[in-house]
Amino acid sequence: MAENAYREIITKAVCGKGKKFSQSAHTVTPTHKPSNILGCWVINHKYKTTYHKDAVIVEGTYDINTWYSFNNNTKTEVVCETVNYRDRVPLTLRDKQVVSDHVDVACRPLQEPNCLEAKISPNGNRVVAQVEREFLVEVIGETKVKVRVDDDGLVEAEDEEENDEELDKELDSLDSEFLTDDDKEDE
Structure with a gap:
């Protein structure tokens, strides 16, 4: 192998890259003392990410809607509370050849709340x-990769003056009377 x-x-x-699964217990305060829980669901999930050298911080909110009965199961109501969360997603795969401090973070929930x-x-x-x-997070940045180069495909730069002299010789050797008067009349 050559030096090139x-x-x-x-x-x-x-x-x-990093991935994190988490569980949280949230306390919802209804307006009445509940008799039974009839349903509970999570909606309106929003989040943003920030990069910190060895991890990505995912901060967000979602609404917890709880349908419950009260007054000895004679009435029902839905209570909604917005909760905040903060997850630190460690980067398990990291490239040490990153050449720029500016990176982009791509984050997608593998399991919505x-x-x-x-x-x-x-x-x-x-x-x-x-x-x-x-969540699954990916950090995208500028990095160095090494590629193998085909030595036969490398071309050395030629001397421009030498090329100009060869071109002048070829132009001088051209027949300026290539088209004769007879050929011009046929056209």
Whole structure:
């Protein structure tokens, strides 16, 4: 292999990846003392991400809607509470060849926030909702990659003056009377 066998190319690529599953217990306070939980669901999920060298921070909110009965199961109501969360997603795969401090973060939920279980708290005045969520994050930045170069494909730069002299010789050798008067009349 010659000294020119490899080249370094700077390109944008995935420079880090991470995944995190988490569960949270949220306490929802209804307006009446609940008799039974009839349903619980999570909606309006919003989040944003920030990059911190070895992890991505995912911060967001979602609404927990809890449908419950009260007054000895004679009436029902839905209570909605917005909750905040903050997940630190560690980067398990990291590229050490990153050449720029500016990176982009791509984040997508593998599991949107979802209520696993909702039950009445031991004191009987609140509802405890168990919520799960999972995120996959990718950090995209400029990195160096090495590629092998075909030595036969390398071309040495030629001397321009030598090329100009050869071109002048070829032009001088052209027949300026290439088209005769007879040929011009046929046209």
